[in-house]
Amino acid sequence: MNARTLHCGSVMHCLGNPASGGRLERFEKGALLVSADGYVEAVGPEEALLPGLDAEVVRHDGHVIVPGFIDCHVHFPQLDIIASFGEQLMDWLDRYAYPGEMRLADIEYARELADLFVDALLAYGTTSALVFATVHPHSAEVLFEAALEKDLRLIAGKVLMDRGAPEALLDTPESAYADSRALIERWHGRGRLGYAITPRFALTSSEAQLEQAGRLAAEYPDVWMHTHLAENDREIEAVTKAFPWSSSYLDVYDRYGLVRERSMFAHCLHLSDAERRRMAESGSAAAFCPSSNLFLGSGLYDLERMREAGVRTGLATDVGGGTCLSMLRTMGDAYKVLQLNGQVLAPAEALYLATLGAAEALGVDAHVGNFVPGKEADFVILDPAATRLSAHRDMHTTSLDERLFVLTTLGDDRHVAATAIKGTLHSQA
Ligand code: GUN
Ligand code: ZN
Numbered sequence: 001m002n003a004r005t006l007h008c009g010s011v012m013h014c015l016g017n018p019a020s021g022g023r024l025e026r027f028e029k030g031a032l033l034v035s036a037d038g039y040v041e042a043v044g045p046e047e048a049l050l051p052g053l054d055a056e057v058v059r060h061d062g063h064v065i066v067p068g069f070i071d072c073h074v075h076f077p078q079l080d081i082i083a084s085f086g087e088q089l090m091d092w093l094d095r096y097a098y099p100g101e102m103r104l105a106d107i108e109y110a111r112e113l114a115d116l117f118v119d120a121l122l123a124y125g126t127t128s129a130l131v132f133a134t135v136h137p138h139s140a141e142v143l144f145e146a147a148l149e150k151d152l153r154l155i156a157g158k159v160l161m162d163r164g165a166p167e168a169l170l171d172t173p174e175s176a177y178a179d180s181r182a183l184i185e186r187w188h189g190r191g192r193l194g195y196a197i198t199p200r201f202a203l204t205s206s207e208a209q210l211e212q213a214g215r216l217a218a219e220y221p222d223v224w225m226h227t228h229l230a231e232n233d234r235e236i237e238a239v240t241k242a243f244p245w246s247s248s249y250l251d252v253y254d255r256y257g258l259v260r261e262r263s264m265f266a267h268c269l270h271l272s273d274a275e276r277r278r279m280a281e282s283g284s285a286a287a288f289c290p291s292s293n294l295f296l297g298s299g300l301y302d303l304e305r306m307r308e309a310g311v312r313t314g315l316a317t318d319v320g321g322g323t324c325l326s327m328l329r330t331m332g333d334a335y336k337v338l339q340l341n342g343q344v345l346a347p348a349e350a351l352y353l354a355t356l357g358a359a360e361a362l363g364v365d366a367h368v369g370n371f372v373p374g375k376e377a378d379f380v381i382l383d384p385a386a387t388r389l390s391a392h393r394d395m396h397t398t399s400l401d402e403r404l405f406v407l408t409t410l411g412d413d414r415h416v417a418a419t420a421i422k423g424t425l426h427s428q429a
Contacts, residue, residue: 005423006053007032008046009060009381010400013067013370014356018348019307025371026400032065034377038422043371058425060381063417064403066351067370068127068378069327070358071317073226073266073287075132076117076143076156077101077110078320088297089232089321093165097320101134102168110134111142118146122426124325125380125416128153128359128368130226130264130287130316132198135159135169137179144187151191151421153368153378155224157198158183160213164204177212184220192367192376196224196264202239202252214256224262224362227253229286230275231267232298250275259284262363266318267292268306269299280310285361288313288353290333292321300341301334314361315353327354328382328415331408347405376422382407383417390415 011030016022031049033042042049050057081100084092104110121129133139133156140158147154160176161169171179180197188195197220199205199213217225230236230249243252250271253259263284271279279286288301306313316322317330324330331350338345359369367376384403385391390410397403407415418427 004036004041004055005034006049006055006057007034007060007065007379008050008057009063009065010403011043011065011371012351012400012404013043014348014352015370015372017352017357018346019352022352024348024351028400030065032371032377032379034423038377038424040371040373040375040377042373060417062383062385064382064384064400064407066380066382067355068368068380068419068421069125069354070314070362070368071121071126071129071325071327072264072314072358072361073289073316074129074319074322074325076114077104077132077134077139079113079117079120080320082320083323084320088234090234090238092296092321098166098169100320102166104134104136104139105168107138107142110136110139111146114139114142114146117143118150118152120325121152122150122419122421123413123416124327125382125419126325126327127378127380127419127421128362128364129155130196130224130362131156132226133158135161135171137183140183140187144190144193147193148191153192153364153376155194155196155226155362157196157224157226160197160199160209161204162209163206173206173208173212176209177216180216184216184223188220188223194224195220196226198226199258201228201235202249203235203242210252210256210258214258217257217260222262224264225258225260226264227258227266229253229265229268230270232296233270236270248272248275250278254278264314264362266316267298269293269301273309276306276309276311285312285314287316287318287361288334289316289318289322290337291323291330292318293337294333295323296321300337302341303338303345304343312357312361313353314358324412326412328408328411330354335408347401347408350408351404377420378422379420381417381420382411383415386411386415386417
């Protein structure tokens with residue numbers, strides 16, 4: 001594998017946010033040139049790149065090549081309880097999520113699940129992700145091991161929770177600090193891995209623990225901070241009661257130094273203008289989780305207002321609150337959520353939210369998110385004709401954007417012909 005490789009097919013990638021004038025570059029008969037060590041060398045029309053080129057040529061005729069998808073918020077332990085019936089957030093946590101997460105006390109079980117999760121990400125075309133583990137430090141450990149083996153760009157952390165959940169899932173402020181610190185020292189910056197300080201949400205951390213999380217955030221400014229924010233009405237009411245001194249939900253995290261660059265807040269459905277302003281000025285970002293927000297009946301994300309306020313948004317599955325690891329399907333769900341909110345998500349912007357926009361939200365856009373030369377060559381080969389129905393529908397499309405839109409509405413892992421991690425193709429069976 002010493003040669004450069006030219007992947008030929010239709011190519012689409014974002015050079016900026018199409019909703020604010022950024023360009024979606026499209027090449028009907030395009031090509032992506034990847035260096036022997038897995039970086040993008042060039043992208044453009046095949047006829048401009050191919051002649052006289054010294055490279056191995058791989059043809060993906062009829063397929064669409066897009067950047068690897070980036071899932072900004074997902075829980076790997078919740079593969080056990082994905083698709084659980086009948087509850088909204090607070091009851092769903094008690095009835096399904098917490099009991100499921102207890103099983104990961106067994107490290108061998110956690111390892112099996114981590115392997116399943118990493119393989120599933122690849123099968124769905126996801127090459128980067130920000131991931132919740134469980135409270136058990138070894139759950140982060142086995143996830144990092146699995147991701148390192150496949151060279152995924154993965155950011156994760158052990159969950160901090162010292163109250164408001166079953167005893168078996170609780171840590172302490174001191175163990176949360178010490179265990180997170182040890183994991184940061186061992187994993188952050190290794191290969192393409194990064195660490196995220198991960199307080200579950202305000203209701204499951206004491207103020208003493210939030211203080212320890214803030215201490216870590218100050219000691220390790222280039223480590224991520226990852227939590228939930230303003231998802232559900234009952235949750236928000238409980239936060240107001242638990243932190244009577246706070247002026248808002250975001251203010252709880254802010255008090256402890258957790259609202260900063262590299263902070264990712266999942267959901268952000270019920271925010272005030274002041275909270276949006278604070279997120280923007282602090283450089284923190286939001287994960288838009290449409291499937292989860294529909295499934296748990298949490299609410300509708302306001303993409304337009306977040307954009308106007310200057311808050312970066314990345315798209316996320318939030319499995320197991322979300323019901324599918326597919327970022328294609330999540331783009332389709334985002335379209336539907338925004339329809340309910342009187343907003344229209346163009347296919348170009350959906351692709352942006354799942355690739356470059358997500359990379360920008362996570363602060364990893366120097367490495368991934370599009371095909372700018374020098375970036376890591378993570379990409380997905382999409383097959384619009386993977387099913388009989390989608391093949392039929394694809395015949396009636398008249399543009400690449402329409403083909404992409406159909407894929408986000410009808411597509412899933414069957415439409416991922418292969419996923420490339422730094423130029424190495426992992427084909428689906
Ligand atoms: N808030 C606190 N924990 C969770 C979780 O596991 N899933 C979701 N969707 N929201 C949460
Ligand atoms: Zn979540």
